[in-house]
Amino acid sequence: MSRGEFNLIDAYFLKRGSERRDIVLGIGDDCALVQAPADHEIAVTTDTMVAGVHFDEKTPARAIGHKIAAVNLSDLAAMGAEPSWLSLAITLPQQDDEWLAEFAAGLHEICRYYQCSLIGGDTTRGPLSVTITAQGLIPKGRALLRSGAKAGDWIYVSDKLGDAGLALAAEQDQIGLDDRHYQAVLERLHYPRPQVALGLALRGIASAAIDISDGLLADLRHILKASQVGAKLTLDELPLSLALTESLTADAALTTALTAGDDYELCFTVPDERQGMLETALLHTAIKPVCIGRITAASEQVELWFEEKPWDTPEASGFDHFKDSNR
Ligand code: ADP
Ligand code: MG
Numbered sequence: 001m002s003r004g005e006f007n008l009i010d011a012y013f014l015k016r017g018s019e020r021r022d023i024v025l026g027i028g029d030d031c032a033l034v035q036a037p038a039d040h041e042i043a044v045t046t047d048t049m050v051a052g053v054h055f056d057e058k059t060p061a062r063a064i065g066h067k068i069a070a071v072n073l074s075d076l077a078a079m080g081a082e083p084s085w086l087s088l089a090i091t092l093p094q095q096d097d098e099w100l101a102e103f104a105a106g107l108h109e110i111c112r113y114y115q116c117s118l119i120g121g122d123t124t125r126g127p128l129s130v131t132i133t134a135q136g137l138i139p140k141g142r143a144l145l146r147s148g149a150k151a152g153d154w155i156y157v158s159d160k161l162g163d164a165g166l167a168l169a170a171e172q173d174q175i176g177l178d179d180r181h182y183q184a185v186l187e188r189l190h191y192p193r194p195q196v197a198l199g200l201a202l203r204g205i206a207s208a209a210i211d212i213s214d215g216l217l218a219d220l221r222h223i224l225k226a227s228q229v230g231a232k233l234t235l236d237e238l239p240l241s242l243a244l245t246e247s248l249t250a251d252a253a254l255t256t257a258l259t260a261g262d263d264y265e266l267c268f269t270v271p272d273e274r275q276g277m278l279e280t281a282l283l284h285t286a287i288k289p290v291c292i293g294r295i296t297a298a299s300e301q302v303e304l305w306f307e308e309k310p311w312d313t314p315e316a317s318g319f320d321h322f323k324d325s326n327r
Helices: 004-013 061-079 097-114 163-172 177-190 196-201 218-227 242-247 250-259 272-282
Strands: 023-025 039-048 082-092 117-125 130-138 155-158 208-212 230-234 267-269 292-294 303-306
Touching: 004 097, 004 117, 039 061, 061 082, 061 097, 061 130, 061 177, 061 196, 061 267, 082 097, 082 196, 097 117, 117 230, 155 272, 163 177, 163 242, 177 242, 196 272, 208 218, 218 230, 218 250, 218 267, 218 303, 242 250, 267 272, 272 303
Parallel strands: 082 117, 230 303
Antiparallel strands: 039 130, 082 130, 155 267, 155 292, 208 267, 230 292
């Protein structure tokens, strides 16, 4: 490693977030050493963000630092894992101190808030991209999988959908938004808040869970496929922001909420007999998930209803990096 690389790691990534007591050895040696508590499993996930694909030159560096950590924590939340340790692989075109300070601030804010620590990484020169591998702790056998949904289970989403997609459309000049709405939805696109507390509360209650990164329909379909079940959704119940409903027609608002990505809310299923447990678990919290439908026995079939009439399933659902039109 060069002197410059050492200074960079030292200045921006060493001991800036929270330092957990289960870290035996942090940044600085060939590997980090961590101590997992007995009777726990470790959930491991990785996400990458590439300049020109996941963000552009208009995206603030602090948002990139926040979001690359947040999207990883969102995967941990979807499994019911408690975030613990992060590794960062960063590729930079040059050493831009102003950019790095902002990027690190966004990343360390997340670490402090969710009490997880950066324990290592790799720093290289090249086209800008950032990758985080996040690890989280789960008591043995209590992870929330995609495969546990059963016919009759209730389907929930953690909060409002479609705002990040609306912000992206505005960023790309596909629609015009009133400034008040634009600021609100841009905040949701740039600074998603992973539903970690909800994920933890759902252990032992939810039968299946997933985080919504590619759009509700696309991600719900992953649960349906893994569980070999179907779903019936009542779109009248979909939680939508004022920004969404005031900026788009009713149809476009629903389509956006169903298909746009980047919201990082959770979608989960709860057996009928555990609905009371869910209410009790969340009673004294600010977390108010919304029931939007029910799991059916019709394998991988999605039925949509709106105002008591069937509603056509929208075409576009989920972003695929390797689809011909995206290459
Ligand atoms: P090695 O050459 O042995 O792989 P490096 O020189 O790449 O080690 O890194 C030195 C130390 O700094 C290691 O502990 C590594 O985990 C850490 N590190 C490197 N880059 C980063 C980064 N971007 N964020 C956090 N830690 C990093
Ligand atoms: Mg290295």
